[in-house]
Amino acid sequence: MSIIEEISELLQNGKAKKVKELVRQALEEGYDPKVILNEGLLSGMMIVGGKFKNNEVFVPEVLVSARAMNAGLTILEPKLVEVSNEPIGKAVIGTVKGDLHDIGKNLVVMMLKGAGFETYDIGVDVEADTFIAKAEEVGADIICMSALLATTMAGMQECINKLQESNLRDKYIVMIGGAPVNENFAKQIGADYYTPDAVTAAEVAKSAVQGR
Amino acid sequence: MKRKITDLSVRFSENFILNMIDCTPDSPIYETAMQELKELEDRAYSLIRPRAVAAWGEIDREASSDGIPEGTKALFTIATLGKEISEWSSCLFREGDYLGGMLVNAMADEALFQVDTAVQQAVIEMSRSMNMGVKQRVEAPNDIEMVSQRLAWEVTEAKEEIGVGIRSSYMLDPLKTNCVIYLLDRFCSEYRTAHNCKNCKAVHCKRRMAE
Numbered sequence: 211m212s213i214i215e216e217i218s219e220l221l222q223n224g225k226a227k228k229v230k231e232l233v234r235q236a237l238e239e240g241y242d243p244k245v246i247l248n249e250g251l252l253s254g255m256m257i258v259g260g261k262f263k264n265n266e267v268f269v270p271e272v273l274v275s276a277r278a279m280n281a282g283l284t285i286l287e288p289k290l291v292e293v294s295n296e297p298i299g300k301a302v303i304g305t306v307k308g309d310l311h312d313i314g315k316n317l318v319v320m321m322l323k324g325a326g327f328e329t330y331d332i333g334v335d336v337e338a339d340t341f342i343a344k345a346e347e348v349g350a351d352i353i354c355m356s357a358l359l360a361t362t363m364a365g366m367q368e369c370i371n372k373l374q375e376s377n378l379r380d381k382y383i384v385m386i387g388g389a390p391v392n393e394n395f396a397k398q399i400g401a402d403y404y405t406p407d408a409v410t411a412a413e414v415a416k417s418a419v420q421g422r
Numbered sequence: 423m424k425r426k427i428t429d430l431s432v433r434f435s436e437n438f439i440l441n442m443i444d445c446t447p448d449s450p451i452y453e454t455a456m457q458e459l460k461e462l463e464d465r466a467y468s469l470i471r472p473r474a475v476a477a478w479g480e481i482d483r484e485a486s487s488d489g490i491p492e493g494t495k496a497l498f499t500i501a502t503l504g505k506e507i508s509e510w511s512s513c514l515f516r517e518g519d520y521l522g523g524m525l526v527n528a529m530a531d532e533a534l535f536q537v538d539t540a541v542q543q544a545v546i547e548m549s550r551s552m553n554m555g556v557k558q559r560v561e562a563p564n565d566i567e568m569v570s571q572r573l574a575w576e577v578t579e580a581k582e583e584i585g586v587g588i589r590s591s592y593m594l595d596p597l598k599t600n601c602v603i604y605l606l607d608r609f610c611s612e613y614r615t616a617h618n619c620k621n622c623k624a625v626h627c628k629r630r631m632a633e
Contacts, residue, residue: 223450224451224454269524270455271450277519280518280520308591310589310597313527
């Protein structure tokens with residue numbers, strides 16, 4: 211088994227310290243940081259995501275794998291900057307105005323990172339204008355909005371309306387999620403995608419930016 | 423009549439907390455998760471500051487509905503753990519300790535359930551002292567309009583009493599806060615204070631006791 215395959219396997223088993231050590235070792239052995247990222251870390255996370263969708267693993271296993279990936283990234287990121295590695299895409303994500311729930315949003319951030327996205331987590335209780343301003347500032351591809359309350363879902367519509375008013379709607383992929391949200395609501399407000407969980411959100415985000 | 427409840431304590435059930443995040447004894451990471459949970463517990467206990475307030479009032483026009491008419495006598499309760507525990511969970515997520523963040527969030531949920539149970543006892547005592555029974559427990563948005571949370575917040579003076587704020591969406595702040603309204607009736611001899619899982623839309627809740 212190559213060191214890259216080993217990184218992927220250890221990540222799938224949630225072995226953060228060992229992933230960190232092997233990423234360091236792989237760099238010392240002269241492996242391209244992009245190969246370590248794509249074929250080691252991200253490939254491992256993709257396998258874990260697939261197992262989650264097939265009910266072979268559950269949320270805790272995904273959490274420890276993502277933590278292992280994060281541990282590896284702390285070593286790898288400075289090297290990725292040196293080789294000007296481009297992320298698969300940039301996503302701005304937050305929970306809409308009036309809503310303080312953040313667990314679902316945090317899980318989506320985790321999975322987007324695991325899919326190779328550069329993420330900008332703008333927190334909870336976020337104004338529609340703030341989503342747009344951040345997306346413009348960082349040159350995002352995707353705006354992801356979360357809401358856990360029926361009384362706050364309107365914040366998603368407001369953001370999309372403001373994108374349209376500013377002639378920016380086509381510039382961004384808009385994804386929404388959260389307990390009261392569904393496919394019909396996404397269509398109704400003109401969002402591009404509704405996803406029911408964090409793993410699906412990352413998959414859909416990846417295919418959406420690749421399909422642009 | 424109003425009562426502030428501060429003598430609330432919580433005691434984590436480790437197995438239950440792990441179960442809440444789908445980590446069962448047959449999980450390959452069960453031991454790891456259990457060890458981490460034990461390491462997080464002391465700090466979680468120190469950050470959870472449970473307090474609650476209950477006050478007597480009436481359902482107003484805005485919060486009323488077909489089944490809950492304006493003028494219905496009620497005990498409004500708001501209970502909170504404070505903001506520190508949620509902030510810690512968010513911080514762990516930001517640092518990439520996703521398991522830790524999830525465990526702390528589950529600990530907070532477990533604590534809030536326990537506080538809710540303790541508040542029910544106070545509600546029974548208060549309604550008994552008013553010679554009234556509890557005919558129904560209602561929670562927004564499942565059983566009553568979200569605007570009822572604003573009414574509860576005003577009636578209990580939750581800002582002044584326990585430091586709980588409210589957003590324009592009627593969401594209470596901090597995050598780990600819950601609002602329960604107990605509908606009272608002079609002709610009811612029971613205290614129906616328990617949560618009704620059958621009416622609850624949280625179908626994946628690990629505490630659910632209904633099909």
